[in-house]
Amino acid sequence: MAWWKAWSEAKGKSVTGALNFDPVPDAQTLYKAMKGFGTDEQAIIDVLTKRTNMQRQQIAISFKGQFGKDLIESLKSELSGDFERLIVALMYSPFKYDAKELHDAMKGVGTSEDVIIEILASRTKAQIKEIIKAYKEEYGSDLEEDIKSDTSGYFEQILVCLLQGERDNEYFYVDIALARQDAETLHAAGEKIKGTDEVQFITILCKRSATHLLKVFEEYQKLAGKSIEDSIKSETHGSLEDAMLAIVKCTRNVHRYFAERLYHALKGAGTHDGTLIRVIVSRSEVDLNLIKAEFKHIAGKTLSSMILDDTSGDYKTALLNLCGSD
Template sequence: MALVSEFLSKLTLAYGGEPEPIFPTVVPVSDFDPVKDAARIETAIKTKGVDEQTIIDILTRRSSEQRREIDFHYERLAKKDLVSALKGALSGSMEALMLGLMKSPAQYDASELKASMKGLGTDEEPLIEIICSRTDEEMMEIKKVYRDMFRKDLEKDIAGDTSGNVAKLLLALVETKRDEPSNVIDYEKIDEDARSLYEAGVKRKGTDVVTWISIMSSRSAPHLKRVFERYKSYSPYDMKESIRKEVKGDLEKSFLTLVECFENKQLYFANRLNDAMKSKGAKEKVVTRIMVSRCEVDLMKIRTEFKRQHKRSLYQAIADHTKGDYQKALLSLCGGDD
């Protein structure tokens, strides 16, 4: 019997330590000509009234690296960088979207984090969304780029702009001390963590938030997925219901985001997009941020989850809740109807 339990505790995971697969809607174009693209954009910007369609056709259908090459050749041609030219030619949500596309994924995340902590009061929504949904590798790159762009450490800015347990959780995630996914399933550890989460929350009066933070910020994603499944055998509520009962406000949002991303990251983003487009006028900042940051990562899979969960395509939702050139650019990033 001991041999059986030892064997079971060492079962191999299918995708152990491999990087997450990607499902982009925007991929590098094969017949790429940055000089030609730069010239076409220059003509589009100089056209009376600006030819937005050409700008959309080019920038939403090139990869981040290809856009950087276009920028390099544009500057040689027009004697000014493409970002400055786009700022002068566009406005509003369309401008924000195109300028977002001109940054690398890490630069974009870093600038969104910085913007959320600017001035009086912090906009916790993007802070929580980005920090709780990025992998350790992505977060390490964001921290490096943040320091390069703003000459400040991301950790210091977060510590200065947030407080209490929210600050502790966000800083623990930014530290990037998560275990590497293993090819071995440790059932003993899964059971131990599930029991610890239960005993730190639902089982006692008052929540031991430190234990929750410790487990959720240091274990690998595949391990935590199994922990949340195992948790149901201890608690009368699943992990998300337990969070709603135990904590409130931004801490609740942060823990829920973490759990939702561990369980199904693409469904989390699909739900965020749906919520942002529920009202008559879409919450364009949220829509822009998700579409720009996920189009080269997993937007194709987000589209699938959106259709499955909300019984209409993401393409249709964008068409119904946005308008003008901004709508055209989003639909192009979306990459098609389902």
């Protein structure tokens, strides 16, 4: 399943929200949960993990109107650790949340390249435009300029190219002659020469539609006798390799891509909580049920069972609520 199809899958949502929704009593429940000594974490979980993002935004407006307080700031002052991080993430609108994650990935010393790759490789053209807008509104700076100042070389080039959002123009008609030509160009830019012409790889991977790229990958396999993934692994390295592979994975099957991200976040010692929170929050109203099915294929166990083993307390309860039943 090509990556751009994911956004029309109604059955993919693990969070569907409350029927007969009324933000006023929800805001009151949250206020009571945080008022006085101690916090009723379960009440916060019951409200915020069982509402859609749009409903949460209305609760925040009602909370401010009734109690004169900002809901995000109130939650931050009452909660802590990964549980706080998860609950606060739920309160951001999707584009503001992506903008925040990109900003956090670049601020301070070092850059979390994997976060930038994940977001830019998996979002549609329309979504990227909204993220750029939200980033400017929230941080007063230009996302492209910030990426340029934080990265360099071919890695910078591929990210800037992804920001243009050209590759999801949905042409269902595939020009087979052009797909073969692209496959030949990629082959000539990598396997056939000493060294690699990275610019050709970047241009084709970032500027062609998903349907077209699937045909290119097929033709490349025939021509080179190996998959495009294998060639990328042998021709590139580091963050550039990661970015190229993410584009290919998202093109082939975006649900599997996110399932792999979750699996690597949970397996082994320790948990990559940032990835776990971001993927579950950002996909819960998009395609998390489809991601869960792919996760089971990869891990041989359910996402819920790995969350049960790897997390604890209110954080675990909230994550499991967002994941829904297996």
